[in-house]
Amino acid sequence: MGNYDFAIGMGGAPGQGIESSGPLLLRICARRGIYAFTYSAYQSLIRGGHTFLTMRLSSEPVANHGDKIDLVIALNQDAMDKHLQNVVPGGAILYNSDNTKPEGDVPEGVQLCPLSFKELSNNSRNRIMLNTLLLGAALNMLGAGLEQLENILTIQFQRKGQEVVDENVGIARAGFDHAAEHFTPFPASLPMQDKPLAVTTGNDMMAMGGAAAGVKFYCAYPMSPSTGVLHWMATNARDLGIMVRQVEDEIGVANMAIGAAHGGARAMCATSGGGFALMTEAIGSAGMMEIPVVIINVQRGGPSTGLPTKTEQGDLWQLLGASQGDFPKIIVAPTSIIDGFTVIPELFNLVDKYQCPGMVLSDLTLSMGYTNFDPDHLKWDQEIDRGEIITEDNGSDENYQRFKITDSGISPRALPGTPGHVHVVATDDHDEDGVLISDEFTNPHKRRDIMEKRQRKMDGIMAELPAPTLTGSEDADITLIGWGSTDSLLDEAASLLRAEGYSTNHIHFRWLYPLDEEKVNAVLAKCKRGIIVEGNYTGQFARFLRGETGFNAEGHIRKYDGEPFMPHHIVDGAKEIEAGKTELYIPYQEIVV
Amino acid sequence: MANDGKPIKAAPTAKDFKGNIAPDWCPGCGDFGVLRALEMACAKTGREPHEFVTISGIGCSSNLPGFINTYGMHTLHGRSLAVATGMKLSNHEMKVIVTGGDGDGYGIGGNHFLHTVRRNIDLMYIVMNNQIYGLTIGQTSPTSRMGMKTKSTPFGSIEQPLNPLALAILSGATYVARGFSGDTKHLSELMYRAIEHNGFALVDVFSPCITFNKDNTFAFFKQRVNKLEEQGHDPTNMQAALEQAMIWGDEIPIGLFYEDTTRDALEDLEPVLQDGAIGRKTDLAVTKEQGESIVKRMM
Incomplete structure (x- = not known):
């Protein structure tokens, strides 16, 4: 048998349960060791509108949603109308025959698979269970058993009582049995591979990467498609000792992260293009005060409020040009959901060493996409290198200079609270001592020296970054x-x-x-x-x-x-x-x- | 003379908080009195200079961190409170002082002001309120009185000034005071109590701009300020505090308007901070057990 590569599209209205049954199917696949990547085409509505979730399942690791749809699960007529033509020959479409039917030409070689929710659910009023019915039928056609779905439903509904468990498991079985009797299964069965996998999203991975990097301060203002990072951080904050704050606006977010970073914590925040625009002045201030901080921008369609639920790679120039003047900065774009985990610790080590802002350029496809992956790839023991920091009085009588001019441009950074190293960091340009050089003490030579010192750090950064x-x-x-x-x-x-x-x-x-x-x-x-x-x-x-x-x-x-x-x-x-x-x-x- | 924060043997004095750089404010500026009062207040706490961090925004008064001998951050215009919140949460063992002007705090930083107040994070916020934009050479500010002529309102301001004290009290501040830079002793006492107060403390200060504000001068305030401490005002009474905050005329109250010692500060409510400053932690890695538990939830 060659590689298994199969794609399921699930279409319906938000609120019909795709948000939960999609991940449910992924979890079933994960338990069977099947890799997956999903892309959710959705709209900025809590209810109403249309959602289409593409889940590509594969026996090999997969990181995009592919080219074809083999099976559509249509939860309403809208999904039938929109996606019947997307099914490839040899594919099938599952739908509720009570209120949905194919209109126009059915593509050649596509199997129509109607089920009556009314009949198979004994006229249940719990319409959300339509998902479960169709999922049961799909599992049969995929040549998979019901066991994993039953287990997951049992765990999910346990606290609501046995009756609810029975109802849900019952409807899944009804779908499964109906399909066995009436529909032709797909020729290739969903494999059962040895190693169970884990399910994650790009936002979760970047949050986990932050945790692995030793992030102890995370703050954000909710903004799609970056909010998942905030949710993961908030959920895990207490277990991992991370201070998580939701802030009044993104200006506050960036400045608060900078304050926390100056206090010594590894600090991170995430937003999307519009929020990033509000952060830009602060990013320049981190460059000027030489404070390491990491900012994630999850791109969505722009300009302006743009396409809140759609993807784009349109913020590159915004990041390149973020903030006035020249200052050292690093921009990295993770190449996959899994890479979201590794890129954050790597970036933190660089920004700590070079004491400058670091920016991560993700996008909706990566951040909100789900993937199934081998959890052994998560290396929690990431190298953590804080760079040159001073946290204790070293007894030296030498006058400490926060912005000491060095060959590398890196000046050892004393954390506030350290005896013997009192200093001021300023967003006004300053001399080695932190004294402002633009007002009373205007001095073009000092300005040139300190500008060149900061920019020398770019040589070090450039030497460390690998080629494409x-x-x-x-x-x-x-x-x-x-x-x-x-x-x-x-x-x-x-x-x-x-x-x-x-x-x-x-x-x-x-x-x-x-x-x-x-x-x-x-x-x-x-x-x-x-x-x-x-x-x-x-x-x-x-x-x-x-x-x-x-x-x-x-x-x-x-x-x-x-x-x-x-x-x-x-x-x-x-x-x-x-x-x-x-x-x-x-x-x-x-x-x- | 400054000592760069090296440990001081004897109890610190105001002199220990004197910075290396002489202030570049206009001679006679109200901010000199504020700086002096702050040095005295810091010394009175018995803490050493390296245990404080003074954070400001942009403006004449925001240059203060450069002139005092504590750790300092001179941040962006209007953003001092956001930076200070991050700083405090990162190292809550330090005393955080925020300084700035009325434009910085009540204008461009207005949103951060409201939200920092309601969070009741433990820091002292000194606003050197001169009812004018000084550093940009004389435009109207959020506290300029109606009718005031400035470079940006040559025919007189037609906007109502905001009332920072009433705003702070209603937004959930737990320490709200107003001082006058012409009375440094009284001001210093308000600051000292604000530093020792566990929660957000606003000290709004009449700090006249002698160059650009010809209305609200030292003489103007000297004639009008009236100490609440001498009038039997009860600072635990929010209603009375609000009433005092609304008074503006021939008599203008200064002193401690409101204090609530019953509320927890933000840091006290955050379990993550209970075992020491997060900014001082050196053991940062996720443990094997923590990692396993995270993975388990993804399977």
């Missing part, structure tokens, strides 16, 4: 170039292109700023036909890369419709660009909610 990764053969004809969350997508697209005979490789950027021109150009030099793939209108990364390295791509694939790329979007685009039909390809989004 190259996957595939060095001398390929086509090079897909991307950044952040699209890593697995581009790997998959490259391998699909290779399967069609196109020699293709993939260069991916994780560390975005500062870019070392030499290191980056060494990798880019091998490109024959570079195609930059990014989720925004203006080619923000392409312009940035050109500015930093002089690299000009041959083609561009961009998407800004709110929905994430699918692998075939890249394949189609690369082929058109390769054929010289266009330099800029904007894929058409087939699945619409």
Whole structure:
């Protein structure tokens, strides 16, 4: 048997239970050792509207939602109307025949699977159980047993009493049995693999990465799609000794995190583009006061309030340009949900060492996507390096200078409260002693010295950051170039292109700023036909890369419709660009909610 | 002379809190009296300079951390309270003093003011209220009186000033006082009590701007200020405190308006802080057991 690769789409109105039955199915798969990645296309409504959850299940690790839908679970007529045409030949659609029916042409080779909720639930008024009925039927068609679902339902409803457990397990079984009798199962069965997996989201992973990095202060203002980080932190705060605060606005968030960081805690906060805009002045102040702090920006569609529930890679220039003036800073974009965990401790060690702000550029697809993964990959014993800090009186008579001019630009940082090291940090520019140099003591030479001292830290940072990764053969004809969350997508697209005979490789950027021109150009030099793939209108990364390295791509694939790329979007685009039909390809989004 | 916070053998005096840098305020500025009162108040607590952190925003009065011998942060305009909250929660063993002006605290920082007050975090907030923007050379402020002529209101302000004391009392402050920089002894006592108060303490100070405010001068206040302590005012009575806060005219009350010692400070309610300052922790890693418990919940 080859790799198992199967995608289920669950469509319905928010409030119909997709939010819970999606993760439920993932948990069943996790217990069977099945990997998964999900993407939820949803709207900014608590009730009403339409949600479509794509769950790609695989026997191998998977980090994008793929190209196809094999099975649609339609919870209402809307879902039927919108998604019947998305089902591939050999696929099926499950629906409640009481109020939903296919209209228009049924695609060839698609099995219609109607169930009557009324009949199978004995006319239950508990409509939310429609989920469970259809899930039971789906499990049968997938060739899986009911055991895991029964276990999970039992645990979930235990505290509501045996009657509720029986009702839920009963409806799942009714669906399962009905499917056994009436529907044709899929040829490949949901495998049972040895190693049980865990279920997580990108936001949870970044929060866990923070915990592993030793974050002891986290604050935020709720903003989609970043709020999951706050929820994880709040839930685990007491167990892990993390101070978690919800603050009045994002200006307060960034400043509070900076205050906490100055006090000695590893401090982190997360927001989305609009909130990040409010934080920018504070980020510059962290640069000026040389305070290490980590800010996560989970991108959603912009500009302005934009698309609160849709994805984009449109905030790169906002981060690059955040705050006035020049100051050392680091920007990194995690390349997968799992990478969200490792990127945070790595960034903290850098910002502690170089005493500057660090920014994480995630996006909705990565942050709100669910994945099933092997929990052994979580390394809790991350290296924690606080850099040069002073916490005790060292007995020296030497006058302590907080911003002492050094070759590396790094000045040992005494934490407030330490005897013998009293000093002031200021957002006004200052001399080595912290004395302001812009007002009474205006001194261009001191200003130049301290500016150069701060900026020297960039040399150290640049030397530490690795070059972008190259996957595939060095001398390929086509090079897909991307950044952040699209890593697995581009790997998959490259391998699909290779399967069609196109020699293709993939260069991916994780560390975005500062870019070392030499290191980056060494990798880019091998490109024959570079195609930059990014989720925004203006080619923000392409312009940035050109500015930093002089690299000009041959083609561009961009998407800004709110929905994430699918692998075939890249394949189609690369082929058109390769054929010289266009330099800029904007894929058409087939699945619409 | 300053000693950079090296441990002091004898009990600290106001002199120990004197900074290395001489203030660059206009000669005769009200802020000199505030600085002197603060040095005295800090000394009276018996704590050493390194046990304090003075945090400010931007403005003439926000330059104060540069002139006092304590740890200091001179932060962005209007953001001192947010930074100070983070600082206090990171190292709650330190005494946190926030200084600034009326524009910084009640204008651009107004949102942080309201929310810091309601959180009742243990810090002292000194607002050097001169009813004018001084550093930007004379524009109207949130506490400028109606009709006041400034560079931005040449025909007289048509906006009502806000009432910081009433606002603080109603927002849940547990220590609300007003002093006058022309009476440093009285002011210093208000500050001392504010530092020792466990919770958010506002000390609003009439600190005249002798350069740009020709209305609210030293003479103006000298004629009008009236100490609450001499009038039998009961600071535990919120209603009475509000009534006093509303008085503005020939007599203007100063002193301790309101104090509530029954409420817990934010830090006392947070179990995470009970075993020491989070900013001073060195054992930061997630333990194996904690990690296992987190993983278990994901399976």
